[in-house]
Amino acid sequence: MRVSTLLSMAALALTSLTASSQAPAASQVALTPPMGWNSWNYFAGRVDDKGIRAAADQLVATGMKDAGYVYVNIDDTWEGERDANGVLHANAKFPDMKALADYVHSKGLKIGIYSSPGSKTCGGYAGSLGHEEQDAQLYASWGIDYLKYDMCSFIGDVLEKQAPNDKAAQMRLMIAAYAKMDKALKATGRPIVFSFCQYGWDAVWEWGPSVGANLWRTTGDVTAEWDRIYAIVSQQEGLEAYAGPGHWNDPDMLEVGNGKLTLAENRSHFTLWAMLAAPLLAGNDLPNMKPEIKAILTNRDVIGIDQDSLGKQGARIYSDGEVEVWTRHLAGGALAIAVIDVGDARYSTHPFHLNLSKLGLTGTQTGKDLWTGKAVELTNNMPLELLSHDVLLVRVDSPR
């Protein structure tokens, strides 16, 4: 081999080394499930600049930021019109998006935004169809750190028009639309968490990560009702294989503190999201949050289960009547065990009995009850009295 060839090969190797060390590492975002707050579940169309600033202030004041909630995500209804150059402007509710992003960043937080691969968002506002690169550049120029990309009118605009009655072709079009935005986001050079919102269509967990998904919705929308929350939980079975650092199943945002959910239901909802390694995006009215709701959302032990560095999603191991037993394997060999009364039965009159051998455990297990903070011993066949929709969550550091 000639010296000049060797030299140019060395130069090439050096260039690619430099390029790869400078490239924004996509896998560096969402190494654990994203945590933060999103405007939709409580404020929906009433979100505005003032509300986003207030949410950022409250994340700091309540200690939620210190507990790990960093993303402040603006959902639908921020979008205004495109100008003659196709540049999208925010509507009157958001007079200066860059200033808002600077404000959120000044609090040590990150900011997220929302769009659609269709021409319209689900709320009927401007989507990104045909403006993907332009929008990605716009987000980056504002300092956006997270994008939720929601199918909405893409179904009618593209899928049903270009491939009527051809589900396979529709799937290819959808994947291409997400891949297009992924490319546009990566081209900005800014690390931006990419959240897919297409309701779990076409087994998104199988192909989402290959086109940049850091998280993907697995179902339709959550509501602040136990039955809906539980229906979503029931649809997560089998998806645990697809979650891991950088790419997560998203059973939708939290409803903790919303609607008429009881404290037991709020605890169970939060516990299940932690067992599922789900993104923890609070969706409640932060300035008016009750202390008992703050206590749930900031329970560091439960957050520790969600954010466990191993990134292994938990699963339901068995159920006995209306009581379910879930486990999640954690870093260092630890195990989280959740026992949940998902029904309305009165198990206090005929307690459920815990079967440790079904969990692969032998003999007494010593752990911590993460909702009382107290040490607890789990013995085989022990009776557990659980009120309707309530949960026992135990962390066992050295399971046997």
Ligand code: GLA
């Ligand atoms: C869809 C999404 C919701 C929310 C709304 C906004 O329904 O699934 O999470 O973003 O659109 O219009």
